[in-house]
Amino acid sequence: MKSKYITLLWVFLCFSSSQHLLANESDLVLKNQQGELFELSSMVGKKPVYLKFWATWCKPCMQQMPHFQHAYEQYGDTIDMIAINIDLNDDPGAVAAVNKRFNLTMPIMTDHTGKVAQHYQFIGTPFHVLLDKTGKVIFQGHEADKALDNTLRLLSHDGMVAKPHLLDEGNKQAATALIIPEYGLKAVLYTATWCDWYLADTRPSMAKNCVAAQKQMNTLAKQGIDSEARISQLWTDQAAVDEYIEKFKVIHPVYIDHGNDLFIDNKVSSVPTLVIYKNGRIVNRISDFSSPVNL
Template sequence: MFIKMFLRFFIVLSITIGSINGALGSNIPNKLLNIPITLTTGEVVTLNDFKEKQPVYLKFWATWCQPCMQQMPHFQKIHEKYGKEIQVIAINLAVNDQLKDVLKVSKKFNLTMPMSLDKSGDLAQNFHLLGTPYHLLFDRQINLVHVTNDSDKALTNKIELLTKNQPLKHLNEQSLYSSEIKPIDFNTSTQAILFTATWCDWYFAQTRAEMATQCINAQNLLNLLAKQRPNLKISGQLSRLWTDDKAMKKYGQRFNIKHPLFIDKSNQYFHQLAIKNLPTLVLIKNGKIIKKITDFENANTILNEISTLR
């Protein structure tokens, strides 16, 4: 009986260990170990490149993110103090940001750490980004040991411990695991989907006024379109960043929205359709994207264009 129980335990344990990543010493999936991180220099690195060599500190950020900007001086000091012992990489979301925007911030704060722009959105999607700033720490074996939105004493202390090769508690590997998501089938229906965010109109107003105006114009346009084309399938997909059902309800009330509204909680719609600008109106016909609209200054022009959709 004991032998049978031991064998069952051993089989389960072997399967569990093998399913984690097949390589002892890291608690994150192989997919994340080997996901390419393209730096602004053109160099491509992976977390696996630093395994057994250096701990890694990844920070996701955006130029329009106010806390991100507030944290930049501390971020640079961390790199200056510990950069030889820990690999620091700044990953810009590339959402409403281009290389010129990143370089401008880099110059303003004299940033010297390696930079990356997540143009495909693969990094944010796979590392389960829910809001910026977003910090992830990995030890020398690339075990995930810290995840936070705060640049605080706890983060600094763990970075210092990592540079001294001190062991830290590993986070549950499931925090960076996700089930495989099947591609969305848009079937044959003609539809218009507005990709935006519950904070798009008021948060951008503090950092990028022109973006806030675009967000307001886009939602007003969709409301008008829903009245003019009641037979057209219209919906709004909200970014999951800093958003919950309560925020969605307030957004719907603020704009008096009557069309269906959803939070893209898995980020599947945003990722599959490569949405990198807020807001973006996507027109789909016969299951294929026929146009992406990101400029909502002239509503009449857009409405005339959409009027041809059947």
């Protein structure tokens, strides 16, 4: 089962309208390590841009960091580069540790709202996005391979590439609407199909927390509380959701948050997070499941 999921980390990618994505939108804001806000539009459209999305607990991301630092040293004068932490189950201390470990010298920023990742329709780390000097997306990928290196080399010459290298387009799905009742309680667990096993080595406490969260959600559902789970779209398809349901014997509805709109709207930056609604409004957020949830 795990080998199937690992394959998904690299190849299960569905994007739409990638060729027309431009990053010069006013709401695309990142946060640097000093906590200052940075508008991506101030960089795009002047010279080529390389955006690398990553997480500290992502094993392939760590394997690629030397390549990224080398690329910055080689092309940093002609291509603007940013290491963008996706801010999911991460913290400044962990980001700083990676910075120190690999002696990174490029700008390191955090996608604290999730909107930059959403704009580029990213579905898993590591994720490379290259823009030409006009701001057009001309490369998307996950591997630090020859295709990435060739595109960087071409961009460094005159800032343009004749033939884009984009991931498959189409098959974009709409998320099932979240219905919050006007009266009464509603429990929504924001989680991921992979957090119990993928984080087992790098973040074991988080992995255990993911297991405990789902077990407690089953308990809430048995108590008659209106309950459901929203699954992050990262590295997930319906087959992964089906296996998740079977593994944890889930007895409540489970939906993929295609586009991660609900994660963004509800400011969920860690999994698992249980959001409690009462009479149509959020009244509580729970992220520690070491003790039973009592509603």
